[in-house]
Amino acid sequence: MRAIQKISTKNLTSSAERDRQAFHEEMKKFEERAERDRQGFREEIKQYEERAEKDRKSLHEEMKAFKDEMRVYREESEKDRKSLHEEMKAFKDEMGKYKKEQDEEWKKWRKEWSNIAKKMGTIVEDLIAPVLRPTLKKYFNCEVSLEGQRMFRRKKGEDYEVDAIAACDDKVFMIEARSTPRDTDVREIKEKSERFFEFFPEFKGKKLIIIFGSITFPENVLRYASNMGIYAMGWREWEYMDILNFDDVKSI
Missing domain, CATH: 1.20.5 (Single alpha-helices involved in coiled-coils or other helix-helix interfaces)
Structure with a gap:
């Protein structure tokens, strides 16, 4: 063991x-x-x-x-x-x-x-009136026999006012002025002129000539006025007041 x-x-x-x-x-x-x-x-x-x-x-x-x-x-x-x-x-x-x-x-x-x-509020009195007679004489051979400003008439309750009127033997001039001329003014003046003799019958028999007066005219407004047979009167190169489109209207 x-x-x-x-x-x-x-x-x-x-x-x-x-x-x-x-x-x-x-x-x-x-x-x-x-x-x-x-x-x-x-x-x-x-x-x-x-x-x-x-x-x-x-x-x-x-x-x-x-x-x-x-x-x-x-x-x-x-x-x-x-x-x-x-x-x-x-x-x-x-x-x-x-x-x-x-x-x-x-x-x-x-x-x-x-x-x-x-003078903007008195364009006719201060700018147009002083040169109106010599201008009409120069361009239209017109010896002005009558001239008036703010010519107002009322007929059958209807008012009609023209800024200025000038007349000679065979012509009468309707002058309207605007401070800022526009195409619409040209149309308005043209339409207004169609009733001129209705309110001023004493000028019947004379040739109506429309003049649109202002300080200056945009080119488009000047052309439109010429096409409508309206003379534009304004400053020529800021030297003197003159009819700016005489030849254009005359040739129509």
């Missing part, structure tokens, strides 16, 4: 020793693998750091090149800004000079226009 126990104990010891050695072998292999892994990891870290250093140097060079470009850009921009500033200053000086000249012209114009504007 003791002999059997001895054999069993020896076998157990041999088995434990084998297990211990196997364990040491496994641990040794594990440590070798771990060491290889660590070396591989360190190699990867080293390569990463080398790439990172290359990237950093490349980025540094790119940033340096960018800064150099930006410096050149700023210098050129500053030159352009100074040049633009000088050009703008010259332009402002020129505009200031021009504005000053224009202001002087406008002051003169406004002064003249103000003098005319004061």
Whole structure:
């Protein structure tokens, strides 16, 4: 029995020793693998750091090149800004000079226009009446024998007023004035003239001539008046009152 126990104990010891050695072998292999892994990891870290250093140097060079470009850009921009500033200053000086000249012209114009504007409500009295006789003499060979302003008649409860009337032996002039002449005024005056002799029968037998008076006439209104056979009387180049479309109406 003791002999059997001895054999069993020896076998157990041999088995434990084998297990211990196997364990040491496994641990040794594990440590070798771990060491290889660590070396591989360190190699990867080293390569990463080398790439990172290359990237950093490349980025540094790119940033340096960018800064150099930006410096050149700023210098050129500053030159352009100074040049633009000088050009703008010259332009402002020129505009200031021009504005000053224009202001002087406008002051003169406004002064003249103000003098005319004061007369806008009395165009017939202040602008047309003073030149009416010599104008009719010049263009129509008319020696004015009758002249009146604000000629008013009422017939059968209907009012009819003409701004001015002038007459000579064989002609009678119906003069209507507007401060701002329009096409509609031309039509209105033409329609009004068709009843002239109805309210002023004493002029029957004379040729009726219509004159539309104003300060100035837009080109379209002047043409329309000519087509309607109405003479337009206004400022000629702001120098004197005159019939502006005499030849156009005469040729109709």
